[in-house]
Amino acid sequence: MVEEKNTDFDDELDESEEGVMYEHYKLEVDPGQKMLRVDKYLVNRIDNASRSRIQAAADAGSILVNGQSVKSNYKVKPGDEVAIVMDFPRRELKIIPEDIPLNIVYEDDQLIVINKPPGLVVHPGHGNYSGTLVNALAYYYKDLEMFKSADPRPGLVHRIDKNTSGLMVIAKTETAKTKLSLQFFEKTTKRQYIALVWGNLKEPTGTVEGNIGRSHSNRQVFTVYPDGEYGKTAVTHYKVLEELGYVNLVQCQLETGRTHQIRVHMKYIGHPLFNDDTYGGDHILRGTTFSKYKQFVNNCFKILPRQALHAKTLGFVHPTTGEEMLFDSELPNDMSEVVEKWRGYISNRNIE
Known part of the structure; x- marks a missing residue:
């Protein structure tokens, strides 16, 4: 008798974050x-x-x-x-190869590391049956057997949200997929994110703990269940990198990989991600009532029309050589431009 069947992968969302498949x-x-x-x-x-x-x-x-x-x-x-x-067992789904540009950071015969742009869905499902990363991989690897199949998630060993940018590793062989996925499952990978959050955090460093599960009132979002009566264990370590007046630039280190983990944990401690429309960060949550300030924030929202979250660092052990691999990426233009605008805003406010 199977006593336990547990998974970090959530099939109900096609853009779940950091789910281990x-x-x-x-x-x-x-x-x-x-x-x-x-x-x-x-x-x-x-x-x-x-x-x-x-x-x-x-x-x-x-x-x-x-x-x-x-x-x-x-x-x-x-x-x-x-x-x-x-x-997971494969599902029958026709994957259409599409010539979508890939920002390749590293590639060898076992794996590829890409820097995913914001707005790109990782795999097909729930209305996104084309224009995804998997469609791009099917085109790029048209001669590889793994990417010719009807598997909607070929080579995928983890995911990040559609509107989150940053580093992902994709396997090119079954051996690589098995060994890389095991590292994500056992939480031995190194993953650091950069987030812009509302408000000044009380402590420069800290840890957020609390089970994460679907909201009972809205199945499309997730919430924290601190008493552990529901959801799955989730742990996020954070460090404030820069205070920018009414927002903070924060580094987040994942100990677990739950759906929307950073977004949910930051909201839970009262600091939603900047312009996160799912978790309440798309409103002015800190600051003055001056119309000039409101216009400044709205301009930032237009520059960064998504949650301010970037998967900056990714580390893992190479599945065949055993070498420690570590990759780092720069903030994308939309996020870096908004950070610079906040720096300018604070500088001008201090002069005044």
Whole structure:
């Protein structure tokens, strides 16, 4: 009997943030079970689990028995606790290759790192069946088998929101996909974001903790459930980089990767992201009542018509070489221009 089926991937949103596309199964071997290879045991016990997918999980060290990684020929016995992390089964969906420019930061035979622009949906779904990153990858990798399939998420091991910019890694082989996704699942990757938030944070550094789950009143947004009665554990570490009057430039380090995590946590502590229309940051939340100030903020909103969030740093272990990979990116033009405008505003206010 499958005791637990847990996933950081949320199928109901096509632009969920930082979701790890792996399913976590935990099974306890029945008392009457005869000794059986763990790969055969799992194929028999998990729906839609092919032998090749189970083997890939075993090769990546993501089959655990009683907390220890095992090979596919390990023989389970009564009372064993078997856990596995696996890729989602593919869905039938026609992926149309589209010539959409990619900002490639790094590429080799196993993976590619891109700097995603704001406004680009990561994969098809819910009305976005074209114009996505996956459509761009299908065109760029038209000769790679992985990107010829009907899988709507080929090579994807994590995601960021449509209107969040920044670094993403995409696998080019099944081995790379399995090993990279395991790193996201085990939270060993390094991910730093830069956000512009409303208000001055009380402490220059801090940690926000609180389960994140869908709002009971609006299924399209997420909220914090601090008592842990609902949702999934979420931890965000922050550091104030610059105080800009009525907004702060903040660095956020993810310990977990929940949907909309930074946006939800910042709202929870009273500092929504600048111009985040989902979580209330698209209104003037701090500042004066002067019409000149209101015009300044509205001009900033026009320059940055999205939440002020950028995935600046991404680090992981290369799936085949074992090398520590670390990438950094500059703030995109819309966000950097708004930061400069706030710097100018504060400078002029101090002179006055």
